[in-house]
Amino acid sequence: MIHLAMLLLAYAGFVGICVSMAKHQPELLGRKLEPLRQRQVRWGGAAALAAAYACAVLADGWKFGSVEWCGAISLAALTLTLAAPYRPRQAAQAGAGAALVGAMLLASALLLSIK
Amino acid sequence: MNGSFRQSMAWLHTWSGLLVGWVLLAMFLTGTATYFRPEITRWMEPETGMPADYHIAAAGAAAYLSKVAPDAKSWSITLPDERQATASVFWQPQPKPGEEERPRRRGRNRDTQATLDAATGDVVKPRETRGGEFFYRFHFQMHYLPVIWGRWFAGLCAMFMLVAIVSGVITHKRIFKDFFTFRPTKAAQRSWLDAHNMTAVLALPFHAMITYTGLVTLMALYMPWGVLANYSSDDAYFKAVFPRAEEIERSGVAAPLAPLPKVIDEASKAWGGGRPWIINVSNPGDATARIEVTRHSGDKLSYRGGSLTFDASGKLLTRSPEAGPANVTGGAMYGIHMGRFAEPVLRWVYFLCSLAGCAMVATGLVLWSVSRRQKLPDPERPHFGFRLVEKLNIGTIAGVPAGMAAMLWANRLLPVEMASRSPWEVHSMFILWGGMILYACLRPNKKAWMETLGLAAFMVAALPIVSAVTTPERNIFANAMRGDGAMVAFDLTLVALGALLAFCGWKAARYKPVAKPKRKAPAPTVATEAA
Amino acid sequence: MSVAQTAPPPAAKRKGPKGPTLRQRLDVAARAVAAIVVGYVFASLSTAVLARLLPGGTEEATIAATLLSFAVYTAVVIWAFADPKTWRVWLGLAGGSAALAAILWISLIVEPRL
Numbered sequence: 001m002i003h004l005a006m007l008l009l010a011y012a013g014f015v016g017i018c019v020s021m022a023k024h025q026p027e028l029l030g031r032k033l034e035p036l037r038q039r040q041v042r043w044g045g046a047a048a049l050a051a052a053y054a055c056a057v058l059a060d061g062w063k064f065g066s067v068e069w070c071g072a073i074s075l076a077a078l079t080l081t082l083a084a085p086y087r088p089r090q091a092a093q094a095g096a097g098a099a100l101v102g103a104m105l106l107a108s109a110l111l112l113s114i115k
Numbered sequence: 116m117n118g119s120f121r122q123s124m125a126w127l128h129t130w131s132g133l134l135v136g137w138v139l140l141a142m143f144l145t146g147t148a149t150y151f152r153p154e155i156t157r158w159m160e161p162e163t164g165m166p167a168d169y170h171i172a173a174a175g176a177a178a179y180l181s182k183v184a185p186d187a188k189s190w191s192i193t194l195p196d197e198r199q200a201t202a203s204v205f206w207q208p209q210p211k212p213g214e215e216e217r218p219r220r221r222g223r224n225r226d227t228q229a230t231l232d233a234a235t236g237d238v239v240k241p242r243e244t245r246g247g248e249f250f251y252r253f254h255f256q257m258h259y260l261p262v263i264w265g266r267w268f269a270g271l272c273a274m275f276m277l278v279a280i281v282s283g284v285i286t287h288k289r290i291f292k293d294f295f296t297f298r299p300t301k302a303a304q305r306s307w308l309d310a311h312n313m314t315a316v317l318a319l320p321f322h323a324m325i326t327y328t329g330l331v332t333l334m335a336l337y338m339p340w341g342v343l344a345n346y347s348s349d350d351a352y353f354k355a356v357f358p359r360a361e362e363i364e365r366s367g368v369a370a371p372l373a374p375l376p377k378v379i380d381e382a383s384k385a386w387g388g389g390r391p392w393i394i395n396v397s398n399p400g401d402a403t404a405r406i407e408v409t410r411h412s413g414d415k416l417s418y419r420g421g422s423l424t425f426d427a428s429g430k431l432l433t434r435s436p437e438a439g440p441a442n443v444t445g446g447a448m449y450g451i452h453m454g455r456f457a458e459p460v461l462r463w464v465y466f467l468c469s470l471a472g473c474a475m476v477a478t479g480l481v482l483w484s485v486s487r488r489q490k491l492p493d494p495e496r497p498h499f500g501f502r503l504v505e506k507l508n509i510g511t512i513a514g515v516p517a518g519m520a521a522m523l524w525a526n527r528l529l530p531v532e533m534a535s536r537s538p539w540e541v542h543s544m545f546i547l548w549g550g551m552i553l554y555a556c557l558r559p560n561k562k563a564w565m566e567t568l569g570l571a572a573f574m575v576a577a578l579p580i581v582s583a584v585t586t587p588e589r590n591i592f593a594n595a596m597r598g599d600g601a602m603v604a605f606d607l608t609l610v611a612l613g614a615l616l617a618f619c620g621w622k623a624a625r626y627k628p629v630a631k632p633k634r635k636a637p638a639p640t641v642a643t644e645a646a
Numbered sequence: 647m648s649v650a651q652t653a654p655p656p657a658a659k660r661k662g663p664k665g666p667t668l669r670q671r672l673d674v675a676a677r678a679v680a681a682i683v684v685g686y687v688f689a690s691l692s693t694a695v696l697a698r699l700l701p702g703g704t705e706e707a708t709i710a711a712t713l714l715s716f717a718v719y720t721a722v723v724i725w726a727f728a729d730p731k732t733w734r735v736w737l738g739l740a741g742g743s744a745a746l747a748a749i750l751w752i753s754l755i756v757e758p759r760l
Contacts, residue, residue: 341697
């Protein structure tokens with residue numbers, strides 16, 4: 001489950017970063033973002049990537065987790081880049097969904113580990 | 116060179132990638148398969164059973180060895196992990212009086228080794244096959260070449276790759292701007308470039324890591340000069356780095372050997388939780404017996420897990436010394452390359468990143484010919500070198516996956532009792548690969564792409580059926596009923612990979628080269644992802 | 647990377663569609679030999695020297711130097727093709743190798759191998 005959270009958050013993170021780039025906004029969103037909004041989305045994406053790293057470390061320790069995170073974000077970026085030209089809107093919307101589900105999974109994993 | 120820095124790097128990138136591109140693709144593809152080496156071996160040895168706990172396997176191996184070689188000089192047991200169904204044992208008989216004593220190599224002597232079922236400890240005689248081991252060996256030492264030459268050649272190709280990666284990064288002006296850019300509907304050259312950049316840049320950490328650490332795994336061969344500058348011989352160095360216990364003479368006092376499962380638990384406790392991999396027993400049955408337990412190479416990031424030595428009664432005597440930082444770094448580089456620590460999720464991540472590497476090499480090769488064709492004096496009548504590249508591209512991008520599948524076909528179709536069976540399994544891979552190159556030379560390009568990719572797709576996707584017909588106990592339902600998830604996943608993966616190849620063939624079939632050389636129709640951009 | 651740059655060797659562009667001249671071919675060959683052969687010698691010598699001079703004990707220094715060797719080799723190859731002057735590549739690599747060999751020789755006299 002925590003692995004799934006890692007993959008989802010990695011995908012969500014790159015959607016955030018991709019959407020914050022002006023050249024991708026028309027196809028992914030259909031509109032341009034305000035500069036402030038753009039910055040927020042970018043930092044949100046970076047935060048999701050960091051959360052994915054937290055998932056990887058939580059699952060497999062910082063050594064294996066780091067290796068895993070490097071691979072997972074590569075695959076997430078590849079998935080997004082492959083999907084975007086064919087289904088741009090859905091790719092972007094999936095990012096929001098992935099962020100939500102991934103965050104919930106991470107939160108529940110954290111709660112369980114505290115207990 | 117005489118242009119700008121970036122231009123010379125672009126030139127270097129092009130040619131260092133092209134010259135050895137086909138070999139690199141074969142190395143990448145077989146290396147990718149190697150992440151599932153134990154599973155491939157299990158698939159190719161349908162006579163073997165299911166993985167079992169290593170305690171059981173260790174007890175079974177000890178029982179077998181004390182039956183067939185009670186007074187051997189030493190035993191060596193390679194335990195199965197949760198992915199392997201057999202333990203392999205090998206023993207060194209007492210040297211006969213007057214006989215020159217020389218260390219025997221594992222696998223040299225068929226009558227002093229055996230393969231044991233992990234669960235029962237019984238001898239299993241699987242069909243003669245190299246299994247997943249062949250892909251592993253091929254990806255760093257080639258085939259039909261003396262091993263050392265093959266390794267040097269693989270190392271040379273890896274250096275070309277490393278240079279291509281570095282010069283490619285320097286050449287790429289817009290790594291971050293074009294990070295997510297993929298335009299499959301743009302002109303052919305543009306979308307091939309996008310596809311090459313995408314597979315290269317997005318998995319760049321993997322590509323750089325796998326290439327550099329690949330060189331590191333064989334650095335003692337490629338770069339022995341550091342060792343030779345400090346030590347008068349290789350032996351002196353290995354003694355310093357991997358100290359071995361002195362050999363002890365048999366005392367002649369019989370003493371029962373401690374039960375290996377108990378020793379394993381002791382070892383595991385000493386490691387703070389860890390799996391055993393290889394158990395070496397010297398002087399078994401004697402009071403001077405020593406049991407050396409080497410840790411599973413996938414327990415830590417570093418490939419060198421270290422070992423513990425116990426006496427005959429199972430008391431811990433010594434542990435291998437802690438390694439220094441450089442040694443640990445080297446071990447970790449080795450370990451990250453092998454990825455043996457990877458649990459299923461991470462293993463799939465490795466596999467997919469590695470597939471992206473295959474796609475990077477393949478798209479690079481295709482990009483060369485697509486962008487070159489437009490600059491030819493007469494694009495309709497290219498010169499010999501250009502046509503050779505095109506034909507090798509087709510024959511290799513479709514031919515290597517097909518050839519790898521052919522090896523698995525041969526594994527099921529060649530008679531089990533056939534003489535030199537496993538060499539012919541291997542030959543079938545190269546026969547098909549070579550055949551594909553020849554075939555590509557005889558057909559127009561577009562037809563050749565379609566037909567070779569179609570055949571490759573069929574060869575890969577039909578394997579589960581071939582397996583189900585020839586070895587009914589290994590059909591997908593039987594596997595599922597037995598709870599053998601790995602073999603079920605194996606069959607499904609073959610179907611998925613076949614579908615990917617079929618998709619590439621379909622893209623190639625829809626590819627319409629336009630008469631005007633300057634503008635081309637949308638390219639089969641994803642065409643080589645599968646390769 | 648823009649493909650317009652990738653295809654021909656930069657120098658060839660000025661010469662039109664005829665392809666590279668003999669001079670350019672020789673230049674490429676000279677650089678390739680410098681990069682692959684002399685570059686390997688240079689990387690080997692630098693590994694040997696580093697293995698002797700790096701701190702942290704003989705064994706550690708040996709491994710660290712060997713791990714670095716491929717990075718040194720790669721850098722040398724990149725430079726061999728990046729430098730505008732081929733003679734400078736040869737001079738640099740040959741001179742550098744000679745210097746490294748001298749350091750290695752002195753260090754071997756001062757402290758023999760194990």
